[in-house]
Amino acid sequence: MASTANAKSMNRAATGQPTSVVASFIKRNVEVISISASIFVLAIIFSILNPRFASVENLENILNQAGLPLIIAVGATFVILIGSIDLSVEGVMSAAGMTFVLMTANSRGGTDYGFWAYVVAIGLAAALGFFSGVLFTKVKVPSFIVTLGMWYVGLGVATVLFGTDTMPFLTNDDLSTWASQQNLGMPNNFLLGLIVAILGALFLRFTSFGRVTLAVGNNEEIARGNGLKVNRNKVTVFVIAGAISGIAGIVATIQLGAVNPTIAAGNLFIALPAVVIGGTSLAGGKGSMLGTVLGVILLTTLTNGLTLADVSPNFKTAVSGGILILAIVITAWSQRDRLRISK
Amino acid sequence: MSLKSILTKPVRMIAALTLASSLALSGCTSTTGEGSTAPLKKEDLVMVVSVINTTNPYFAANILGAQVLAKKLDIPLEIVDSQGSSQVEISKIQAILAKGKKVVMFVNTVASSDAPTIVNDVKAAGGFVTIWWNKPDELNPADIGNNFVAFQKHSGLESGACTASALSDAIGKKGGIIALPGVQDSTTSATRVAGMYQELDANYPDVTVLDEIPSNWDPQLAYKNSKDLIAKHGDKIKGVWTADDGMQIGAMQAFKEAGMLEKVKFVSDGLYPETVAAIKSNEGNGAIVGETFHRGYMASAIGLYTAYLAAIGEIDPSTLPAEKRDSLFAISCVTPDKIDEYLQWDNDVEGWVDTLIENGPWDTAPVPLVGAGPEKIPARNK
Structure with missing residues (x-):
């Protein structure tokens, strides 16, 4: 295949045709290019409608708002890459966020466990992910049902921990304003999201775990037939997704400076479309973290831009949904045959 | 084209399902008759407080008010946590009604549209219910009968x-x-x-x-x-x-x-506890400059006590004036310098419930009855 392509390329060059390198680059990166173009077009339109859209303050604001969904979307990308879905994100985030705040200096008092607050919160989230993974692979319950149940388990854990006392606030001002503080010209929460995405991309590209994940998503039976440990890979993916949801839960509480059991409400349905817009196939086996990052930025830009463009709240949801469908259709057009497969 | 060819199997199934669900729904929303109005014995009663969730400070206070009143009246209490879902709310209430005891119920409805189903179910079970905050304007307690004792709220x-x-x-x-x-x-x-x-x-x-x-x-x-x-x-x-x-x-x-x-x-x-703390700590150099005062425990205790009086025959809802069936209770404007005047009630919830029992549901400070609903949203000139 490769030699045929090279021969064709040489032939085109010899006959004066445009080099296939550009065409091949475009073909390989069609999703990334189309999302980048979409972001650019949206930015132009919104800047015309309201010049404040392009202000430094607003660009910082967009990145700040993209930070949390980006972290969630990285975990969701892993799960979607194996052709599954994780609906437990919001419940797991709530459980981790509540655990974190109650183990940190907060308005309810109690002991500040410092570093261990992070470890326990993320550990709890990873454990919930582990149970989802085991139930999914061993009991053969579809992932959307298992994780829907785990959503409520997480929410239940958060509600029990919350009890009937007042809402706990973080009492450390440095911590409660950390998310919006700047480093390297970006808000900390976006920077953290970017780091998580880069690590995710490296994992996918350079580790055997990443290659097995893509193989499982491409064709589970062939992967199993080739001796790959499919179930172990799937459980690991859910553990990673759980741990990432835990990080997101902590970031959400730091961002608000407080926590309640519904702290994560609405986040899943920003992250999942962002992953799909980013070119990750719902059928599994294909996708990239770069696409996910761009998908999150696209959706955040859209939400922010509609507000700045004075779109009435009565129409905003519908307009946002319409643009979302359009973006998904455009970016997923090239994979429409694959999307017919459902797992 | 014959009728049989038009009524293909899927069409017949859809028609049958539609008919069945219509019959079921019409049964659920039946409003004929006055329902149970005979005085009930206290020992036959169970108190029910239904809230949207249990973690919001306002709803937590709803539960507190119900707990204090139930203790004072020596009636067992059941709590319905709707978990933010109308479906959960209605199914939990129906499960309690199915147990057979007569309910004295306060419902802070998840959505306005839940109210008709709930009041009709309570009526069918011979209980007495007061709805707070949300109901469709056209749902009038007097049209349902004595079992829908009252709709109550503070003026928005x-x-x-x-x-x-x-x-x-x-x-x-x-x-x-x-x-x-x-x-x-x-x-x-x-x-x-x-x-x-x-x-x-x-x-x-x-x-x-x-x-x-x-x-x-x-x-x-x-x-x-x-x-x-x-x-x-x-x-x-x-x-x-x-x-x-x-x-x-x-x-x-x-x-x-x-x-x-x-x-x-x-x-x-709302003057939630978190807001009180922010005002007291002078957060943002006095950033919060105004609040309203009304309390979840007051709402639930008023609602439950009204339903209780109807259940034991102390009041006959059908003879009450309109403002006591669709009621607006007072709301207080609070500035930061005056919050302590209002927080006194929070420090003695039991004492406030005692006053409620003494004065009745419509005449207890700081939330006496002040008017009749439903509130109409005025058209803006601008």
Whole structure:
């Protein structure tokens, strides 16, 4: 295949045709290019409608708002890459966020466990992910049902921990304003999201775990037939997704400076479309973290831009949904045959 | 084309399902007859408090009020946690009704549309129910019968007017403010917003609402929307109006991050414990300038006590005047310098419930009956 392509390329060059390198680059990166173009077009339109859209303050604001969904979307990308879905994100985030705040200096008092607050919160989230993974692979319950149940388990854990006392606030001002503080010209929460995405991309590209994940998503039976440990890979993916949801839960509480059991409400349905817009196939086996990052930025830009463009709240949801469908259709057009497969 | 060819199997199935569900629904919403009106014995009663969730401070206070009243009246109490879902709410209430005991029930409905099903189910089971905050305007307790004892709430128009006035005064009666209502189709939120505009239009012509974005009673969404509005309007924002204290928490965090907390004033509804703490600690150099006072424990105790009086035959709902069937209770405007006057009630919930039992549900300070519903949202001239 490769030699045929090279021969064709040489032939085109010899006959004066445009080099296939550009065409091949475009073909390989069609999703990334189309999302980048979409972001650019949206930015132009919104800047015309309201010049404040392009202000430094607003660009910082967009990145700040993209930070949390980006972290969630990285975990969701892993799960979607194996052709599954994780609906437990919001419940797991709530459980981790509540655990974190109650183990940190907060308005309810109690002991500040410092570093261990992070470890326990993320550990709890990873454990919930582990149970989802085991139930999914061993009991053969579809992932959307298992994780829907785990959503409520997480929410239940958060509600029990919350009890009937007042809402706990973080009492450390440095911590409660950390998310919006700047480093390297970006808000900390976006920077953290970017780091998580880069690590995710490296994992996918350079580790055997990443290659097995893509193989499982491409064709589970062939992967199993080739001796790959499919179930172990799937459980690991859910553990990673759980741990990432835990990080997101902590970031959400730091961002608000407080926590309640519904702290994560609405986040899943920003992250999942962002992953799909980013070119990750719902059928599994294909996708990239770069696409996910761009998908999150696209959706955040859209939400922010509609507000700045004075779109009435009565129409905003519908307009946002319409643009979302359009973006998904455009970016997923090239994979429409694959999307017919459902797992 | 024969009828048989038109009525293919799928069409017949759909028709049968439609007919069956229509019959079931019509059975559920039947409102014929007066229902059970005979006085019930106290030992046959069970008290039920149904709340939207158990973690919101207001709903937690609903439960507290029910617990104190149930203890005083020596009646067992059951708590329904709707978990924010109408379906959960209705199915849990139906499960309690199926146990056979006669209920004295307070329901803080998840959605207005839940009320007809609930009151009809309670009526069919011979119980007595009071609904708080949300019901369709056309659902009139008198039309259902004695078992739907009353619909009760605090005035949203008054709440909105009260907080708009406090905010406008605090920003020098001129300048831009932003408004964060709750869920867009919530009557409670809509009336508060209408009250805000009514007050601004009437008394503060130089105060402008720069933007109004529904934030679904959600602190996190209020935080995000506030960030966008800060980016959009910047220093033009002098004040922030939110329809409840939960959203105020999110808005204040956004302004804190933008370094604007000390330059902007905030008002809201509910005087939640978190808000009390922020006022007492002078957060943002007196950022919160106005609140309304009404309490969840007062609402549930008033609602349950009204239903209880009907259940034991102390009152006959059918003979009550209109304002005691569809009721508006007083709401107080509170400025930070006066919060201690109001917090006295929180420090003695048992004492307040004693006064309620002594004075009756319509005449207990600081929340006496002040008018009749339903509240009509006025049309704006501007």
